Amino acid sequence: MIDHLLCFVFMIKQSLHSAIRKHVLGLIQAAQVGDPLPTEKAIAERLKASRSTVQSVMLALQREGFIERQRGRGSFVRSKEQRIFSGTDSSFGGQILYVYPDHPSIEYILFRQLIEGQARQRQLDLAEARISRYSTYALVKELAGKLAKLKGIVISATPEVMESRNQRMLHDLGVPVVVICGEKSVYDNVFSINPDDYKSGYKNIELLVGKGHRRLAYVSNEPKDHGDSLILKGMRRALADFGLSQKSLFISPLETKQWEDSRVTAHQATREIVSGPERPSALIYHSFAGALAGVRAIRELGMEVPGEISVVANGSPSSDGAYLYPRLAYVTCSREAVVKTALDVIDGTANLPSNNIVVDVDVAEEESVKTI
Numbered sequence: 001m002i003d004h005l006l007c008f009v010f011m012i013k014q015s016l017h018s019a020i021r022k023h024v025l026g027l028i029q030a031a032q033v034g035d036p037l038p039t040e041k042a043i044a045e046r047l048k049a050s051r052s053t054v055q056s057v058m059l060a061l062q063r064e065g066f067i068e069r070q071r072g073r074g075s076f077v078r079s080k081e082q083r084i085f086s087g088t089d090s091s092f093g094g095q096i097l098y099v100y101p102d103h104p105s106i107e108y109i110l111f112r113q114l115i116e117g118q119a120r121q122r123q124l125d126l127a128e129a130r131i132s133r134y135s136t137y138a139l140v141k142e143l144a145g146k147l148a149k150l151k152g153i154v155i156s157a158t159p160e161v162m163e164s165r166n167q168r169m170l171h172d173l174g175v176p177v178v179v180i181c182g183e184k185s186v187y188d189n190v191f192s193i194n195p196d197d198y199k200s201g202y203k204n205i206e207l208l209v210g211k212g213h214r215r216l217a218y219v220s221n222e223p224k225d226h227g228d229s230l231i232l233k234g235m236r237r238a239l240a241d242f243g244l245s246q247k248s249l250f251i252s253p254l255e256t257k258q259w260e261d262s263r264v265t266a267h268q269a270t271r272e273i274v275s276g277p278e279r280p281s282a283l284i285y286h287s288f289a290g291a292l293a294g295v296r297a298i299r300e301l302g303m304e305v306p307g308e309i310s311v312v313a314n315g316s317p318s319s320d321g322a323y324l325y326p327r328l329a330y331v332t333c334s335r336e337a338v339v340k341t342a343l344d345v346i347d348g349t350a351n352l353p354s355n356n357i358v359v360d361v362d363v364a365e366e367e368s369v370k371t372i
Contacts, residue, residue, distance in 0.1 A: 020043065020049055037077065094151035102131065103259060105289065108156050110318055112126075118339050141169055151176075162185070176346045185356055187355075191345050195338075200234060201230065202238040205238035209238070214248055218252065220232075221256055222290065262287060262289060266294050306369055313328050316332040328368045331362070337359055
């Protein structure tokens with residue numbers, strides 16, 4: 001019972017924080033540079049949140065360069081092209097630049113921690129930058145020019161990063177650029193690293209069918225990319241191999257646009273699927289964050305995981321995942337393996353047949369899947 005409450009409290013806080021952030025960013029988008037923003041008290045009253053929660057969001061936006069806070073006067077809009085850029089005068093032999101979207105995702109924080117740790121083991125300092133929806137990848141060129149000892153760049157991708165003009169720009173920087181979850185690379189200095197998404201989809205079905213499940217649903221709660229189509233291909237191949245009709249898998253039509261909160265989509269899709277006339281015995285989610293939101297939706301409808309519905313996620317949890325109840329089953333490649341491969345590429349120790357790297361995936365059978 002305590003585990004349930006802790007999970008609920010954590011998700012409620014995260015959802016409220018995201019809602020406040022989205023509200024304030026909307027105000028910024030509609031305003032001009034220098035315009036005042038509503039007071040923290042006014043925002044708290046409008047969104048029925050505590051002052052401390054609003055203050056936490058505003059402080060984060062200040063650190064990220066979106067707003068300027070002046071004591072006694074309030075908060076004001078800064079340039080919409082502002083972004084975090086923290087670089088260092090390298091005390092090591094070189095620097096790595098990590099660029100990631102300014103988006104509410106724990107995934108980027110976890111990758112940042114791993115990149116920093118492995119970079120320091122290789123005597124490399126880490127500089128980082130967040131790119132906003134208002135920015136373009138030309139910013140990477142600008143920021144790279146500020147680092148005198150730059151050895152390479154790691155980017156957690158948004159779809160446009162692998163467009164031809166952006167790939168060419170990244171290639172011309174003259175250092176290895178590794179894009180995590182990016183489309184196919186066509187330039188020598190640009191590399192993409194992806195999990196084996198086809199195998200992930202296959203393993204999802206294999207796990208559930210092996211536990212007796214025959215009515216399945218897939219929630220593609222993350223923004224559409226090439227990985228999602230490969231997951232679906234793997235699922236369909238597995239259904240055929242195990243003698244099941246393609247109609248055994250319902251695919252939610254709800255989609256998440258870039259920069260939207262994928263947990264909202266997962267929550268809504270889950271409620272619609274579970275409340276429908278043909279409730280599946282198991283749900284598969286594109287991401288771990290989506291699976292968490294799905295579990296909440298299932299419980300809101302008075303059901304339990306895995307008692308009435310089993311859940312599988314693509315993507316791995318943070319360290320907190322071990323304390324969830326139930327612990328969620330998932331199919332993924334390790335973040336550590338992805339980061340190691342990226343830094344091997346940058347320091348020249350990777351022996352690769354192609355610039356397009358696929359990392360193997362494994363299944364973690366946990367408490368959220370039951371045998372029926």
